[in-house]
Amino acid sequence: MDRLQIRPKPMHSFTEENYLKTIYYLSARQEGEVTTNSLAEMTATKAASVSDMLRKLAEKQLIHYKKYQGVRLTEEGERLALKVIRRHRIWEVFLSEKLGFGWDEVHEMAEELEHIRSEELVQKLDAFLGYPQFDPHGDPIPSPAGHMPAVEYSKLSEVTIGEEVQVMGVLEHSPEFLQHLDKTGLNLGCRVLVQDVNVFDKSVSVQINHEKTLFVSNEVARNLLVN
Amino acid sequence: MDRLQIRPKPMHSFTEENYLKTIYYLSARQEGEVTTNSLAEMTATKAASVSDMLRKLAEKQLIHYKKYQGVRLTEEGERLALKVIRRHRIWEVFLSEKLGFGWDEVHEMAEELEHIRSEELVQKLDAFLGYPQFDPHGDPIPSPAGHMPAVEYSKLSEVTIGEEVQVMGVLEHSPEFLQHLDKTGLNLGCRVLVQDVNVFDKSVSVQINHEKTLFVSNEVARNLLVN
DNA sequence: ATAATAATTTAGGCTTGTCTAAAAATTTTT
DNA sequence: AAAAATTTTTAGACAAGCCTAAATTATTAT
Ligand SMILES: [Mn+2]
Ligand SMILES: [Mn+2]
Ligand SMILES: [Mn+2]
Ligand SMILES: [Mn+2]
Numbered sequence: 251m252d253r254l255q256i257r258p259k260p261m262h263s264f265t266e267e268n269y270l271k272t273i274y275y276l277s278a279r280q281e282g283e284v285t286t287n288s289l290a291e292m293t294a295t296k297a298a299s300v301s302d303m304l305r306k307l308a309e310k311q312l313i314h315y316k317k318y319q320g321v322r323l324t325e326e327g328e329r330l331a332l333k334v335i336r337r338h339r340i341w342e343v344f345l346s347e348k349l350g351f352g353w354d355e356v357h358e359m360a361e362e363l364e365h366i367r368s369e370e371l372v373q374k375l376d377a378f379l380g381y382p383q384f385d386p387h388g389d390p391i392p393s394p395a396g397h398m399p400a401v402e403y404s405k406l407s408e409v410t411i412g413e414e415v416q417v418m419g420v421l422e423h424s425p426e427f428l429q430h431l432d433k434t435g436l437n438l439g440c441r442v443l444v445q446d447v448n449v450f451d452k453s454v455s456v457q458i459n460h461e462k463t464l465f466v467s468n469e470v471a472r473n474l475l476v477n
Numbered sequence: 478m479d480r481l482q483i484r485p486k487p488m489h490s491f492t493e494e495n496y497l498k499t500i501y502y503l504s505a506r507q508e509g510e511v512t513t514n515s516l517a518e519m520t521a522t523k524a525a526s527v528s529d530m531l532r533k534l535a536e537k538q539l540i541h542y543k544k545y546q547g548v549r550l551t552e553e554g555e556r557l558a559l560k561v562i563r564r565h566r567i568w569e570v571f572l573s574e575k576l577g578f579g580w581d582e583v584h585e586m587a588e589e590l591e592h593i594r595s596e597e598l599v600q601k602l603d604a605f606l607g608y609p610q611f612d613p614h615g616d617p618i619p620s621p622a623g624h625m626p627a628v629e630y631s632k633l634s635e636v637t638i639g640e641e642v643q644v645m646g647v648l649e650h651s652p653e654f655l656q657h658l659d660k661t662g663l664n665l666g667c668r669v670l671v672q673d674v675n676v677f678d679k680s681v682s683v684q685i686n687h688e689k690t691l692f693v694s695n696e697v698a699r700n701l702l703v704n
Numbered sequence: 705a706t707a708a709t710a711a712t713t714t715a716g717g718c719t720t721g722t723c724t725a726a727a728a729a730t731t732t733t734t
Numbered sequence: 735a736a737a738a739a740t741t742t743t744t745a746g747a748c749a750a751g752c753c754t755a756a757a758t759t760a761t762t763a764t
Binding site for chain 1: 572
Binding site for chain 3: 285286287298305
């Protein structure tokens with residue numbers, strides 16, 4: 251019998267990694283500092299708990315934090331956040347490409363797998379998958395060095411009549427939304443010709459892959475990224 | 478942004494799973510109840526901490542426990558322990574077969590991966606690997622229903638002169654031991670003809686794959702399982 | 705410029721899993 | 735069968751991460 255659960259204490263806890271990742275996402279969503287309340291909402295905790303954690307992350311120099319002034323990742327904090335996001339997205343590719351899970355199923359499992367701490371594991375997995383550039387939702391995979399590739403997509407809701415575009419990603423990642431896309435045939439990579447835009451509800455009428463015509467609500471169109 | 482770390486609270490913690498697994502292994506190692514001290518040693522904690530956990534596991538009906546009398550898994554506890562061991566060994570096969578890790582490297586990562594909680598994940602992974610029967614160390618993989626296949630191997634130290642056997646597994650799993658086997662060419666599956674046994678130190682002289690001759694210490698021979 | 709409202713932090717507690725030191729039970733030795 | 739030694743449990747603490755309630759600071763409205 252040998253060293254069953256002797257694990258060297260990791261540098262950062264799951265919880266810390268999740269906070270960093272969440273701060274990264276909220277920072278990307280809008281300019282300026284991230285607020286305590288928005289973090290509480292995203293992490294499904296209370297503002298008081300977030301305050302505690304922010305103090306701790308600031309002590310560890312992972313965030314810039316002045317009381318009541320919101321929060322911003324330090325370089326080190328961003329490096330760590332991108333590492334977690336890289337692991338998450340690589341695992342999503344594995345689950346989707348190799349194990350045959352649907353794009354609506356992979357996120358939940360990746361939320362756990364992203365915390366497995368082995369540089370070599372994610373490196374070998376990356377190679378095994380052929381160094382994918384994007385995850386199953388079209389999101390770019392950060393480089394091993396911790397750089398997030400820039401992507402410039404528009405929302406389908408912003409495309410003008412007559413243009414033909416390709417579905418490149420989604421903004422909304424809920425299983426419900428993704429299953430709805432599956433049902434209507436709006437998969438990643440499919441070509442979409444915008445035929446008409448309804449001026450009242452801003453729904454769009456589109457032709458998919460030069461075949462069937464479809465009505466897409468603005469709610470859906472706003473969450474579809476196209477080339 | 479969507480449900481980042483909203484995880485449904487799992488039935489059993491990592492820690493509980495590790496205790497159950499450890500109790501299983503210690504039970505297999507010798508007859509009778511498992512002692513508090515042996516658990517403390519295996520889990521690299523103190524006896525006091527083990528006592529606390531045993532009380533909790535007993536409350537959850539996962540172990541039979543009478544104070545000062547040692548401990549034994551209930552049916553439910555054994556079912557859970559075997560589930561964890563199954564996940565551990567399937568992940569080890571993945572790491573070894575698909576990602577190319579050595580058998581001396583896989584255990585540590587599997588210690589983390591074994592706690593990923595998704596029935597469907599391990600089921601799909603099992604299928605992806607072609608339903609392996611044994612892990613990279615020759616240990617049998619428990620069935621999905623929670624049954625540990627019986628295997629009947631001898632130790633190389635017990636083989637009589639003139640017999641030819643095949644290496645089927647290892648009892649010791651430390652990277653040091655496994656690397657030593659790699660170095661001497663004693664891989665899983667290789668054929669071993671016992672040519673001589675030294676009566677003093679019980680080391681054995683063996684011929685490997687009908688080729689080179691090798692001296693194997695009793696320490697090593699005791700930890701090699703052969704057909 | 706206050707007053708009211710909203711956001712954030714602090715205070716004090718709880719749970720899990722760990723620890724050390726002390727008490728209690730069991731086992732071994734004499 | 736006692737005494738000594740060992741094993742196990744209990745008592746009391748602590749860190750991480752969470753909570754509610756109260757206090758504080760910032761923002762918005764009057
Ligand atoms: Mn995801
Ligand atoms: Mn994704
Ligand atoms: Mn192992
Ligand atoms: Mn193994």
